[in-house]
Amino acid sequence: MTTSSLVNTVADLDAARVKMTGRVAVVMTMGALHDGHESLMRAARERADHLIVTIFVNPLQFGPNEDLDRYPRTLESDLEVCARAGADLVFAPSAREMYPDGPPQVRLNPGPLGEELEGASRPGFFHGVLTVVLKLLQLTRPDLTFFGEKDYQQLTLVTRMTRDLNVPVEVVGVPTVREPDGLALSSRNRYLSVPERTAALALSAGLRAGADTAAGGGSADQALAAAHARIEAEPGVDLDYLVLLAPDLGPAPAHGPARLLVAARVGTTRLIDNIPIELP
Numbered sequence: 154m155t156t157s158s159l160v161n162t163v164a165d166l167d168a169a170r171v172k173m174t175g176r177v178a179v180v181m182t183m184g185a186l187h188d189g190h191e192s193l194m195r196a197a198r199e200r201a202d203h204l205i206v207t208i209f210v211n212p213l214q215f216g217p218n219e220d221l222d223r224y225p226r227t228l229e230s231d232l233e234v235c236a237r238a239g240a241d242l243v244f245a246p247s248a249r250e251m252y253p254d255g256p257p258q259v260r261l262n263p264g265p266l267g268e269e270l271e272g273a274s275r276p277g278f279f280h281g282v283l284t285v286v287l288k289l290l291q292l293t294r295p296d297l298t299f300f301g302e303k304d305y306q307q308l309t310l311v312t313r314m315t316r317d318l319n320v321p322v323e324v325v326g327v328p329t330v331r332e333p334d335g336l337a338l339s340s341r342n343r344y345l346s347v348p349e350r351t352a353a354l355a356l357s358a359g360l361r362a363g364a365d366t367a368a369g370g371g372s373a374d375q376a377l378a379a380a381h382a383r384i385e386a387e388p389g390v391d392l393d394y395l396v397l398l399a400p401d402l403g404p405a406p407a408h409g410p411a412r413l414l415v416a417a418r419v420g421t422t423r424l425i426d427n428i429p430i431e432l433p
């Protein structure tokens with residue numbers, strides 16, 4: 154296995170980037186890499202000549218009650234994942250390198266969608282995400298960037314930002330990787346105790362119940378009711394939202410492709426998941 158080069162400064166990133174010819178892809182991460190990240194990297198590797206992975210725990214997207222210091226940092230094993238998945242270059246800057254003048258005064262406004270769903274319970278979250286994503290796009294100058302469908306609202310807003318602001322990059326969504334029992338892979342799963350992990354399975358099972366109801370000819374309301382029933386039968390799950398929307402997260406269509414999204418707290422861990430759904 155060849156290793157990926159590691160750079161920590163913008164100057165070293167730039168020096169490596171100018172040597173890259175052909176198509177360049179970037180996969181942005183906050184580290185604590187798992188098979189879901191690896192599938193993003195493999196998808197990127199298939200379509201590009203060079204792959205840059207960024208590892209940066211972005212302080213801008215943590216709220217005052219969300220523990221930035223508690224976020225897992227596992228650089229050594231992350232570098233192994235990057236090498237295995239064929240990344241040429243890993244950019245892992247410090248907060249000072251990314252924000253030399255302290256927290257940036259100019260931040261991207263994600264618009265109305267940024268205040269809904271995840272944005273409703275995490276004020277400022279998508280301002281922080283889009284600001285760092287745009288900075289990392291400017292620094293890495295990729296042709297393609299790959300985001301997981303697991304964070305579907307993030308994928309939607311990043312796509313929207315690149316369209317609205319004419320950022321010259323193709324945003325590619327990659328399907329969620331799941332454990333054999335359906336649990337969507339997430340860096341946060343490591344916080345779940347064994348009984349909490351069992352309770353968390355209600356999320357993916359509920360989404361599947363909704364999708365199956367629609368596939369069997371059920372209406373949008375029936376699909377949503379089936380998902381609700383499955384999730385609310387699990388006492389260990391404290392539901393935040395369960396919504397059926399259009400694929401671009403606009404109002405749900407009466408027929409055709411839609412997206413079912415869920416967020417819930419299991420113990421002290423907030424989990425999100427979503428699934429594509431076809432309304433008959």
Ligand code: PAF
Nearest residue numbers: 181182183211282285304
């Ligand atoms: O999805 C993530 O890990 C983060 O939100 C991202 C896109 C790396 C920005 O910090």
